[in-house]
Amino acid sequence: xxxxxxxxxxxxxxxxxxxxxxxxxxxxxxxxxxxxxxxxxxxxxxxxxxxxxxxxxxxxxxxxxxxxxxxxxxxxxxxxxxxxxxxxxxxxxxxxxxxxxxxxxxxxxxxxxxxxxxxxxxxxxxxxxxxxxxxxxxxxxxxxxxxxxxxxxxxxxxxxxxxxxxxxxxxxxxxxxxxxxxxxxxxxxxxxxxxxxxxxxxxxxxxxxxxxxxxxxxxxxxxxxxxxxxxxxxxxxxxxxxxxxxxxxxxxxxxxxxxxxxxxxxxxxxxxxxxxxxxxxxxxxxxxxxxxxxxxxxxxxxxxxxxxxxxxxxxxxxxxxxxxxxxxxxxxxxxxxxxxxxxxxxxxx
Numbered sequence: 001x002x003x004x005x006x007x008x009x010x011x012x013x014x015x016x017x018x019x020x021x022x023x024x025x026x027x028x029x030x031x032x033x034x035x036x037x038x039x040x041x042x043x044x045x046x047x048x049x050x051x052x053x054x055x056x057x058x059x060x061x062x063x064x065x066x067x068x069x070x071x072x073x074x075x076x077x078x079x080x081x082x083x084x085x086x087x088x089x090x091x092x093x094x095x096x097x098x099x100x101x102x103x104x105x106x107x108x109x110x111x112x113x114x115x116x117x118x119x120x121x122x123x124x125x126x127x128x129x130x131x132x133x134x135x136x137x138x139x140x141x142x143x144x145x146x147x148x149x150x151x152x153x154x155x156x157x158x159x160x161x162x163x164x165x166x167x168x169x170x171x172x173x174x175x176x177x178x179x180x181x182x183x184x185x186x187x188x189x190x191x192x193x194x195x196x197x198x199x200x201x202x203x204x205x206x207x208x209x210x211x212x213x214x215x216x217x218x219x220x221x222x223x224x225x226x227x228x229x230x231x232x233x234x235x236x237x238x239x240x241x242x243x244x245x246x247x248x249x250x251x252x253x254x255x256x257x258x259x260x261x262x263x264x265x266x267x268x269x270x271x272x273x274x275x276x277x278x279x280x281x282x283x284x285x286x287x288x289x290x291x292x293x294x295x296x297x298x299x300x301x302x303x304x305x306x307x308x309x310x311x312x313x314x315x316x317x318x319x320x321x322x323x324x325x326x327x328x329x330x331x332x333x334x335x336x337x338x339x340x341x342x343x344x345x346x347x348x349x
Contacts, residue, residue, distance in 0.1 A: 101264070154255035154290060155190045156210070157182075158247060160239035161225075162260030163196045164232035166306075170299025171261050174328065176225050178294050182257055183221075189213045190252075194221055196230040197260065199242025208246050234306075235265035236293075236314075241278045244288055254289045255323075258314060261296035262306035268313045272320065279321055291321035297328050 159179065161167075167175060191210030194202035201207050202224060211217055236258045243256050265271055279287045293314035298307045311327060318325040 154253045156252045156254040157189055158193045158243045158256045160195050160197055160236050160258045163230040164234045166299055167261050171296035174296055175259050183218055195239050197232050197236050197239040199239045234262050237271050237274050240275055244278045248288050256289050256291050258293040260310055263310040263313050287321050290323050292323040293318050293325045295327040
């Protein structure tokens with residue numbers, strides 16, 4: 001039996017193509033069904049995002065507003081802080097200055113006390129021969145009229161009064177009494193003037209002028225002094241300088257009376273040097289003005305070394321300027337101070 005001719009095998013038959021088309025159709029149908037709900041989801045997402053953006057913007061505006069408020073508050077507090085820092089720095093500088101002055105004053109007071117102690121010790125150790133020589137030494141005859149050791153040859157008088165707090169609190173009544181006593185020493189003068197230790201007149205309109213010496217004027221001076229309050233740095237140097245520069249004249253014999261209780265200036269030697277410039281010696285060996293001083297006693301709250309510095313300063317200044325220093329004691333008589341030939345201050349009345 002003979003072999004017949006074989007049929008050729010066809011890959012892409014109709015059945016195969018049908019299957020492929022059905023698969024593609026199913027996939028397209030799935031894609032179509034899936035995209036149907038996507039616009040709704042996207043729209044909802046956009047609304048949610050827009051709401052979140054609006055909420056975030058509102059929060060941002062609120063935060064910015066709070067930030068502005070906080071910035072303004074911070075700037076205000078920074079200004080206050082800067083002001084307080086400046087004030088604190090100024091107070092610290094003033095404190096350091098006061099501490100330095102206090103330390104210097106304490107040191108100078110200690111030196112002054114030591115010098116006085118050395119002078120007393122030196123005086124006590126003099127030999128009999130030295131005392132004999134001093135006893136036989138010729139004495140200087142002073143022809144200037146004096147009351148209680150104070151020369152009263154001047155016809156023009158200027159008072160330089162310490163108006164500090166310690167004077168006002170502890171010695172103001174004493175100062176008024178001293179003023180009356182000094183005026184009583186001079187029954188009649190050609191001119192008067194009252195200055196504070198800064199050099200400002202008790203009666204501001206009389207700067208550079210003399211007050212006429214009348215009973216009414218003297219009474220006015222004493223009554224005005226009761227309530228006279230002026231700034232004071234507790235140093236007579238400025239007042240003495242103002243007296244010389246504002247009232248001195250070659251044809252006038254002027255005496256300056258310093259009334260005070262303490263000296264809070266710097267160096268005693270510097271104060272003496274400043275007064276020497278104001279009140280130099282002429283060719284005849286005379287000063288422009290004669291300087292006297294009355295030292296008030298220590299007050300209950302006054303550090304003793306400050307009063308001692310005033311006494312040391314004015315003793316030396318009066319001795320340099322042909323004057324007399326009078327130290328007042330608490331509850332006791334006045335003590336007129338003179339410097340003897342040994343350089344030791346002594347009471348002479």
